[in-house]
Structures are given as structure tokens and as C-alpha cells.
Amino acid sequence: MLTEPHPDEEALSPAVAAPGLAPPRSRPAPRVAVVGATGAVGAELIACLEARAFPLASLRLFASARSAGRRVRFRGAELVIEELTDESFDGIDIALFSAGATISRHYAPLAAEAGAVVIDNSSAFRMAPEVPLVVPEVNGAVLAGHGGLNGSGGIIANPNCVAAIMTVALAPLNRVHPIRRIQAATYQAASGGGAAMMEELRAGTAAALDGREYTPAILPHPYAFNLFSHNAEVDPRSGYNGEELKVIAETRRILGAPGLPIGITCIRVPVLRAHAIALTLVFDAPVSVSETRAMLSAAPGLRILDDREANHFPMPSEVSGQDDVFVGRIRTDLGDPTGCSLSLFVVGDQLRKGAALNAVQIAETLVGG
Amino acid sequence: MLTEPHPDEEALSPAVAAPGLAPPRSRPAPRVAVVGATGAVGAELIACLEARAFPLASLRLFASARSAGRRVRFRGAELVIEELTDESFDGIDIALFSAGATISRHYAPLAAEAGAVVIDNSSAFRMAPEVPLVVPEVNGAVLAGHGGLNGSGGIIANPNCVAAIMTVALAPLNRVHPIRRIQAATYQAASGGGAAMMEELRAGTAAALDGREYTPAILPHPYAFNLFSHNAEVDPRSGYNGEELKVIAETRRILGAPGLPIGITCIRVPVLRAHAIALTLVFDAPVSVSETRAMLSAAPGLRILDDREANHFPMPSEVSGQDDVFVGRIRTDLGDPTGCSLSLFVVGDQLRKGAALNAVQIAETLVGG
Numbered sequence: 001m002l003t004e005p006h007p008d009e010e011a012l013s014p015a016v017a018a019p020g021l022a023p024p025r026s027r028p029a030p031r032v033a034v035v036g037a038t039g040a041v042g043a044e045l046i047a048c049l050e051a052r053a054f055p056l057a058s059l060r061l062f063a064s065a066r067s068a069g070r071r072v073r074f075r076g077a078e079l080v081i082e083e084l085t086d087e088s089f090d091g092i093d094i095a096l097f098s099a100g101a102t103i104s105r106h107y108a109p110l111a112a113e114a115g116a117v118v119i120d121n122s123s124a125f126r127m128a129p130e131v132p133l134v135v136p137e138v139n140g141a142v143l144a145g146h147g148g149l150n151g152s153g154g155i156i157a158n159p160n161c162v163a164a165i166m167t168v169a170l171a172p173l174n175r176v177h178p179i180r181r182i183q184a185a186t187y188q189a190a191s192g193g194g195a196a197m198m199e200e201l202r203a204g205t206a207a208a209l210d211g212r213e214y215t216p217a218i219l220p221h222p223y224a225f226n227l228f229s230h231n232a233e234v235d236p237r238s239g240y241n242g243e244e245l246k247v248i249a250e251t252r253r254i255l256g257a258p259g260l261p262i263g264i265t266c267i268r269v270p271v272l273r274a275h276a277i278a279l280t281l282v283f284d285a286p287v288s289v290s291e292t293r294a295m296l297s298a299a300p301g302l303r304i305l306d307d308r309e310a311n312h313f314p315m316p317s318e319v320s321g322q323d324d325v326f327v328g329r330i331r332t333d334l335g336d337p338t339g340c341s342l343s344l345f346v347v348g349d350q351l352r353k354g355a356a357l358n359a360v361q362i363a364e365t366l367v368g369g
Numbered sequence: 370m371l372t373e374p375h376p377d378e379e380a381l382s383p384a385v386a387a388p389g390l391a392p393p394r395s396r397p398a399p400r401v402a403v404v405g406a407t408g409a410v411g412a413e414l415i416a417c418l419e420a421r422a423f424p425l426a427s428l429r430l431f432a433s434a435r436s437a438g439r440r441v442r443f444r445g446a447e448l449v450i451e452e453l454t455d456e457s458f459d460g461i462d463i464a465l466f467s468a469g470a471t472i473s474r475h476y477a478p479l480a481a482e483a484g485a486v487v488i489d490n491s492s493a494f495r496m497a498p499e500v501p502l503v504v505p506e507v508n509g510a511v512l513a514g515h516g517g518l519n520g521s522g523g524i525i526a527n528p529n530c531v532a533a534i535m536t537v538a539l540a541p542l543n544r545v546h547p548i549r550r551i552q553a554a555t556y557q558a559a560s561g562g563g564a565a566m567m568e569e570l571r572a573g574t575a576a577a578l579d580g581r582e583y584t585p586a587i588l589p590h591p592y593a594f595n596l597f598s599h600n601a602e603v604d605p606r607s608g609y610n611g612e613e614l615k616v617i618a619e620t621r622r623i624l625g626a627p628g629l630p631i632g633i634t635c636i637r638v639p640v641l642r643a644h645a646i647a648l649t650l651v652f653d654a655p656v657s658v659s660e661t662r663a664m665l666s667a668a669p670g671l672r673i674l675d676d677r678e679a680n681h682f683p684m685p686s687e688v689s690g691q692d693d694v695f696v697g698r699i700r701t702d703l704g705d706p707t708g709c710s711l712s713l714f715v716v717g718d719q720l721r722k723g724a725a726l727n728a729v730q731i732a733e734t735l736v737g738g
Binding site for chain 1 (some may be wrong): 571578590598649686699701
């Protein structure tokens with residue numbers, strides 16, 4: 001465990017803030033907690049805080065009793081995982097939650113009551129009207145109305161990974177030419193199901209290659225060289241699964257387009273950590289490929305990789321570990337005889353922009369704002 | 370090599386026709402050749418001929434000089450691969466080609482001139498007006514106008530794998546309610562790139578799991594736990610790749626719907642041998658899920674796997690090695706506010722219905738018709 005006195009009282013520990021990495025801010029560096037520190041997103045949250053030199057006075061890591069006592073390296077120091085309890089949030093300014101909706105429903109209100117701003121990666125509060133749902137590049141302005149780090153607490157929701165990645169690519173177009181309809185098919189990586197699902201993919205694939213029997217640990221079917229409709233519960237009325245309904249509702253909310261019709265099929269593929277989305281967007285009038293490229297290349301958090309001649313487009317192998325969302329295959333949709341539709345292929349790292357990076361960017365906005 | 374006298378002259382070899390497997394037909398059993406016998410589709414062609422007890426008088430297997438002399442088991446006998454030459458087609462009634470478009474362009478006309486009916490799995494002749502492009506369940510009737518096994522030869526084209534699998538699911542709906550537009554995103558298996566690409570996926574994945582360096586043999590990027598836009602050349606004007614343009618043109622031709630607007634994104638995923646397709650179909654009026662299920666369940670070559678409660682839908686792991694095309698995720702598309710669109714998820718074995726099985730079914734239609 002690495003906890004330092006709050007900078008109100010004392011200088012930052014050199015173990016926490018290497019020289020030159022924490023620029024002077026208008027407010028003291030916050031005391032940060034990560035809840036769910038041993039998960040795939042939790043590990044990435046810690047990595048993002050380190051890589052981005054996030055200014056912090058202290059960092060505490062929480063997980064279940066089972067993981068308590070495990071050690072994690074952070075900025076040259078060794079942090080010890082603590083068991084999460086109702087009292088864990090005393091003296092915490094920002095609590096980054098990534099331990100599932102059940103944990104968030106219980107502990108996030110406790111953390112907020114204790115004065116922390118919760119940035120919650122679960123789906124628990126994403127549709128609550130009083131909770132902002134934020135992708136900083138897209139609707140970071142909504143944070144201006146939030147109390148911020150004044151000790152009054154509050155909860156901010158981090159979106160579903162597909163919604164976060166997708167809206168980064170949609171927003172720059174939607175601002176200029178309102179999108180009227182969206183059709184999406186996803187290619188979602190194992191990381192969206194957590195560290196256990198990534199291990200299921202690795203272990204199942206190793207067994208398949210060796211010709212060994214393998215009993216899937218967390219899925220009712222093999223994952224090796226296989227794909228499957230997202231395992232979220234299916235709504236019996238609409239036939240859409242919970243993942244698809246989340247993406248629809250959250251994309252509308254983030255874009256500020258309440259009734260936007262979105263059709264989507266969410267598929268899990270045997271990829272480790274970057275999500276891909278085949279998108280078709282319908283506009284009121286034709287939007288040219290060159291104008292689309294211009295709008296996207298000027299947008300924050302986006303990179304265009306659209307080399308038709310070299311057949312080089314976004315791929316998980318190149319996007320994994322990257323902060324930017326990549327866009328390629330930009331073309332006029334041949335399925336729309338009016339010429340008013342565009343097709344795109346979008347790939348983003350599920351653990352970065354789809355989860356941890358976006359949460360840390362929200363925290364940066366709060367700290368810097 | 371297993372060549373037998375033509376049944377005009379002598380009885381079938383017991384090695385070729387096991388008792389009870391070759392029902393009496395109105396015409397003598399044909400002398401069959403497989404060109405490209407050592408490829409992924411070639412091996413599956415041989416397996417289909419055996420599994421379906423295709424009535425044949427003889428079977429000869431051709432490949433490049435490099436593979437000549439290799440032995441293949443067939444119905445308890447051992448066949449020797451022969452080198453393909455201009456003279457290979459003397460005395461052949463049906464030549465099943467699966468050795469790529471370059472080989473087909475040279476040898477298929479020679480085989481047809483020698484009196485064989487060529488069933489060509491390559492793209493070489495699929496759009497030639499005089500060559501039927503056939504999925505037997507969908508447009509098998511066009512074979513009635515073809516000369517057939519009367520020694521006059523001719524070429525019949527076997528469609529692109531995505532087009533074959535997709536049209537099996539589309540045709541039963543399109544017959545009752547004409548489809549006005551199609552939006553598709555594919556999840557294509559390694560097998561579509563041949564045995565070498567399947568081996569690339571296996572070898573690259575084994576190396577990735579072991580943490581070994583691996584230089585891709587046939588791709589410019591890793592395939593292990595990765596996906597990528599289909600490697601067919603991209604048309605610089607439209608931005609669509611060759612695979613997508615094939616699927617569009619062939620689907621229109623097989624369905625007999627020349628101007629049907631089709632938008633499609635073709636993606637290769639790290640799956641070994643079954644293709645999946647997320648489809649959205651636009652009709653003139655709403656088509657209910659229950660009517661769709663009824664139309665699809667009565668259709669040949671199709672199986673519905675659409676268990677919303679158990680979250681059980683078509684997957685490559687269950688469809689690989691199956692003859693039927695599987696359909697699930699049948700639902701009204703939420704992306705179309707008019708309610709006139711349906712979404713489906715279709716999975717079919719690329720080597721079976723997407724290639725070898727369809728070719729053998731064409732041959733069966735010729736023999737039985």
C-alpha cells in the first residue's frame with residue numbers, strides 16, 4: 001500500500017510523482033483509489049495513471065479479500081492490494097471503480113458520501129439522469145455542471161466499451177452532419193469479459209492446438225478459433241442482447257441524440273484486447289469520403305488508417321495498447337441507393353479508450369478543470 | 370490413382386462403390402476428376418464425394434507437379450495424385466475445379482472441350498453470361514438449360530463462399546417478400562484463404578501463446594488473435610475490396626435481382642473454417658419474426674438455431690463440419706424506424722456449403738436430373 005499525506009499537508013512523495021511529471025495545478029493533487037485493481041481494466045487503470053503521469057497525492061488499490069495482500073508495482077514503488085470495505089473511502093478524492101455493477105451499486109454511493117468523486121466503469125449508473133455519462137472528446141463539457149473535486153462527491157459513469165470507441169468516431173461527423181441512423185456489427189475482444197475471459201481464450205486455444213481436451217471455465221462453449229453472439233442476456237421481446245441495448249442507449253446519450261435509431265449485432269471474436277466495429281451511417285444528404293477524412297483527421301483521439309492501395313486498415317494487432325481510436329475503410333455505402341450513407345471500420349483498444357483510458361481522461365478533466 | 374473402366378463398359382469397382390451406396394440412376398455413373406486435390410477445398414471435395422456416396426465410375430485427382438505422387442484414401446482405396454496437364458481430361462465426365470482462377474482460366478476450357486462438365490470453384494467464370502452460377506437450393510433450376518452430362522461439356526460456376534452461404538438464407542425470404550436492400554458484415558474464417566492460411570493461423574497462434582517470434586508466411590501482418598479487412602485488392606474508386614464486390618455481384622445474380630443494393634464489409638477473423646455474417650434486410654413492409662422463422666424452417670439446407678433464453682445461436686464451433694447453413698438472432702432491426710427491416714446472424718461451413726458441398730450438390734443435380 002502506498003498512501004501519502006494529502007498535499008494540503010505535505011509535499012508529494014518522490015515515489016509517486018517523479019520530477020517533471022506532475023505539472024503544477026491550480027488545486028492539490030488528488031488522493032486516488034482504484035476499486036477492482038486486480039481485474040483486466042483495473043491493471044490498465046494503474047498502467048494509465050503511471051504512463052500519463054497522472055498527478056496524485058496517493059494511490060490505494062482495492063479488491064476482494066481473496067486478492068488482498070497481492071503486490072503491484074507503481075512508479076518504482078510497491079503497492080499492496082487492500083480488501084474493499086465500507087470504510088475504504090475516507091480521505092479519497094477520486095475513486096476509479098471497475099469491479100462490476102454489483103460492487104458499484106453498493107460501494108459507489110458510499111464513496112460519494114465520503115466525499116470522493118466516483119468514476120464508475122460499470123453499467124450501474126450509466127442511465128441515471130443525475131449521473132453524467134462521459135467520453136471527454138465527445139461530451140466532456142457536461143462535466144462542467146458536475147460538482148468536481150470539492151469534497152461534495154458524486155458519480156460519473158464511464159461508458160460501455162463499444163459506445164466509447166464508437167462515439168469518438170461518430171461525434172466529429174455528427175456535429176457537422178447529424179447522423180440519422182446507424183447500423184453496426186461488432187467484433188469484440190476477450191478483454192471485454194475481463195481477465196478470466198482472456199485466460200479462457202488463451203488456455204482454450206493452447207489446448208485446441210495441442211489436441212488436448214479442455215473444459216471451458218466461464219463459457220458454455222469453446223472460445224478457441226470460435227466466435228459467438230455476445231453472452232449478455234437476451235431481451236425476449238426485442239431479441240437484442242443486453243450489450244446491444246447498452247450500446248444503443250449509451251450512444252444516444254453520449255451524442256445527445258435521444259431517438260437515434262441504431263441497429264447492432266454484438267459478436268465476441270477470438271481476439272485478446274481490441275474491439276472492431278463495422279459501421280454504416282445514414283445522413284440527410286451525401287457526405288463525401290474526402291470531407292469525412294477531413295472531419296475525422298481534425299478530431300481528437302482519432303487516427304485515420306485507410307490505405308486502399310496497401311490494403312492497410314485498422315487491426316487489433318496494431319491498435320492494442322494504443323490510446324487512439326483508429327478509423328479506416330471509409331467509403332460510400334453501396335447498400336444505400338440514395339448515396340446518403342457512409343461505411344467505416346473502427347478499431348479501438350477495449351482496455352484503453354473502451355475502459356481505463358477514458359476513465360483516467362475523465363479524472364484528468366476534473367483535476368485540470 | 371484409381372481409374373476404373375467407364376460403367377458403359379464394365380461394372381463399378383467395389384473399391385469405389387461400396388454396396389448400397391450407389392443407388393441405380395437413369396444414366397451411367399460419371400467419371401470424375403478433382404483439380405486442386407491437395408488444397409483445403411480439394412480435400413473437402415474428396416470427403417464430400419465419399420460421405421455422400423456420390424455415384425462415380427472413377428475418381429482421378431490432379432494437382433501441381435509438386436504434389437504429384439502423394440496418396441489420398443478414398444472409400445478404402447488409395448488414390449495417387451497426378452500432375453495436371455492439358456491432356457488430363459480425356460474420359461472425364463465431371464471435373465471439379467478448385468485450384469484458383471489462373472488454373473481455371475487455362476484448364477477449364479480444355480476440360481470442357483474434352484467433353485467434361487466443369488464445376489469451377491474459382492471466380493474465373495462466375496460472371497460470364499453463358500456460365501450458370503448455381504446454389505442448388507436457390508437457383509438449381511438454371512441447370513435445366515445446361516447441356517449436362519451429354520459429352521458436350523460446359524462450365525458451371527460455384528459461387529463465392531459468402532454468397533453461397535448468404536443466399537441459402539436469403540432466398541426463402543426473398544421469394545415471398547422481395548428484399549429491397551441488404552447490409553452485411555462478415556466474419557470470415559481462415560479456410561477461405563486455403564490450407565496455407567489455416568496453417569498460418571495455427572502456427573502464428575501457437576507461437577504467440579509460447580511467446581516465440583513468428584514471421585507470417587503469407588500475410589503482411591500477424592493473424593494470431595487478430596482480425597483484418599479481407600486481403601482482396603481494394604477498388605480505388607469505390608473503396609470496396611474484391612471479395613465484397615464479388616459477394617455483391619454474385620448475390621444479385623444467384624437471387625436474380627440485378628440491381629439489388631448491397632452494402633458489405635468483409636473481415637477475416639481468427640476462426641478456422643466457418644464463416645459468419647451479420648445481416649440486415651430491408652423489405653417493403655414489416656416482416657414478422659414468427660413469419661421469418663416459418664419461412665426459414667421450411668427451406669432446404671437451412672437450420673434455425675435461435676434460442677434467446679439459452680443465449681444459444683449459431684457459432685463456428687458447432688457449424689464446422691455441418692452441411693446446413695445455420696440462422697439465428699432473428700429480430701426486427703432497431704436501426705430502421707419504419708420496422709421494415711430484419712436482422713439475422715448466419716453461419717455456414719466455408720469448406721462445405723461455401724465451397725465443396727455446393728459443388729458436389731451441383732454435380733448431384735446433373736447426375737440425378
